[in-house]
Amino acid sequence: MTTERDPRHVNSETPPSSPRERLYRRERRSVPAARAFAREALADWGVRGRADDVVLCVSELATNALVHGVPAVPLDPDGSDEGGRGLLLVSELADKWGVTEREPGKVVWFECVVPAD
Template identity: 40%
Template sequence: MPVSRQRRFPRSRASVRDARAFVRQTLSDWGRTDRTDDLTLCVSELATNALLHGAPPGREYCVSLTLDDSVIRLAVRDSGDRHLDLDRPESGPEACSGRGLPLAREVADDMGVTEHVVGKTVWAAFKSAPPTESPGGSAR
């Protein structure tokens, strides 16, 4: 049976750091640490995009993690009206920004966007190894 956790974050720069900590803690609690670096990188990029382009002033964005067998799904939902096309690059080779989504696509096993009546959810899926062993020798 899938398990999940979610947390809302305010529209502030510090929230990206807090979103990374949320992901690291959740993965540790679940004993699924083999993809921590990939998931931390992705949540950093997706949360930054939600903060800069998706969450209007005064609103929050939501980060959720779902573990279903060997797949971890990271999702970042915002309430902005900006359409996102993962198949079209955001910038050219000389641009100073716009590399976050292509980077996230590179490390994730699958990625997509779900449009809602209000806002969107950008998600990334990661295949994960079985739970890590705890120091006592039993799986969490």
């Protein structure tokens, strides 16, 4: 079985546990809102292990979408930005991650294996 968003094979015997989705406007306050949403979802699902890793990955990908999405949002007009490490952090923290093209734009996703409590 495949999903619309991710063509990778998924186990059809195990349905996703309460999937959640939220869309955000392309504005600065969306990044902390995405972090809060992720933290709330993890808490509702009873996930404690790796919650900080998940929230950091959400934050980095939300920031990348804001900064690098079209049309670009100028966040650092004086050029002193020390960014550029977001995907490196995601690649180190997540167990899997990738990019899927779509029209328009792309989807950047990640997965973290959460140990059973």
